[in-house]
Amino acid sequence: MVQRRDAVGVREVARHAGVSIGTVSNVLNRPEKVGKMTRRIVQNAMNELGFVPLRAAGQLRGGSSGLIGVIVPDVGNMYWASVLRGIEATIDAQGLTMIVASTRQSKFRQREQLRSMQSQGVDGLIVAPIAEQKDEWSYFQRKTKFGLILVSAMADKDIASVRTNDLRGAQIGIQHLLDMGHRHIAFINGPHFVPWCLERYQGAYKAIVDSGYENEISFSEVLVEDLTMDEGAQAASRVFDEGIATAIMCANDMLALGVIKAAKEKGIAIPESVSVVGYDDSEFSALVDPPLTTIRQPSFQLGVEAAQLLLQEREQGDIPSVVFEPELIDRLSTSAVG
Known part of the structure; x- marks a missing residue:
């Protein structure tokens, strides 16, 4: 192409x-x-x-479409739904309209959604990129009224971004399991071309190396294509069949929900037989049985911050980067090794 x-x-x-x-x-x-x-x-x-027909050409001739594009991995994921609410609350107050699309961890879908947003003549774009496609999103940075904000990705110095310190988040999740005596740990994760999946793997591995018990620890990564409950359940079934892991950490709460589902189907008690840690602190995390130990990200505030950065006036060369710190939320899905 x-x-x-x-x-x-x-x-x-x-x-x-x-x-x-x-x-x-x-x-x-x-x-x-x-x-x-x-x-x-x-x-x-x-x-x-790579031609994109401008369906919103009439609006563009007027100088503004009043549309803000937002591309996230999965609008059905409650974490991303909370991020979207934060964005929407901010742009609604400015009389703007949000257009939302999902990538589902697909590079092809991301490319198509970027072209669709360009075609619709959005005034700015907020994107949680599952892969770098700089040549395609640079249009929004250079040619639109408000520009471009990256979410949940470490951006180049010339692109504004909002994210959580995912390396630190995974690190404190694994450290929590190590502190409880677990030495056989599985990490269910998405593709490494997804920025936050790679960072979370790096954080998990860093916790193992920094622990001083590296030679005593069995640590395995189980990769899934999409960060959904069904894929989490399938991955967990493979881990359970091996019968080694006493603890599982997941790259998000949807995967962890799948682990809990698979454990119930196999009659495996959580946390008595296996401890489970999620990531995001989605709204359902405290409501599942058992309540899920997880890493909290300020999802709504992250969305608010991304929208505010997009809409604010900036001096030439001012490229802000906002990083939130994650927090361990200790609930009943983890326990010490007996």
Whole structure:
């Protein structure tokens, strides 16, 4: 795929396809007037150039669409739902409208959602990137009214960001298990190209190395494609079948919920037989049976901060980075080794 730093226009598509600008316009607006072969040639040229049709062009000519794009991994995850509420509360007060999309840990979906946001003419973008696609999100940083904010990712120095110290969060979660005497620990995690999954693995491993018991500890990482309850249950079943781990830490609370579900189905008692630690402190964490020990992130406040950074006026070269510190919430899903 050819990537372009600037938005590709109809003229470039026409030149690349070897057709007139009018033909490209017809493909976009009156495709029934264009032959099938010509349509295919023009559409292939659009794909190769990364062309994005501006459906909101009328709004853009007026200087502003009043739309703020937000891309998160999963709108169904209660943690991200809380982040979205924080963003919405902030932009609503400014008379703006939020457009939301999910990536589901897919690089392809992230690319498509970025193009969709550009097509809709958003005035700014807040994105929790599951992979770096700088050439594609740089458009929002350079060409939109409010620019770009990255969430839950360590950004380059030239991109504003809001995140939690995920390395520290995973570190204190594993340290909690080590302090309770656990030496056989599994870590259920998502793909390492997802920034916070990589950071949480690094934090977990750092806790093992810094403990001084590294040679006495069995530590294994179990990877899943998506951070959902079902994938957490499947991963936990594999861990349980091995019969080694006395404790499991998860990269988020949805995975931990899946671990609890799998344990109940197999008749494995939590925390008597296996301790479980989640990450996020989602709203359901205190309500599950047993209540989940987890790492708290200030989800709502994170969303508020991201929206405020997006909307505030900044001096040239002022690239803020806000980092929240995580907190261990000790509940009944963990106990000391008996």
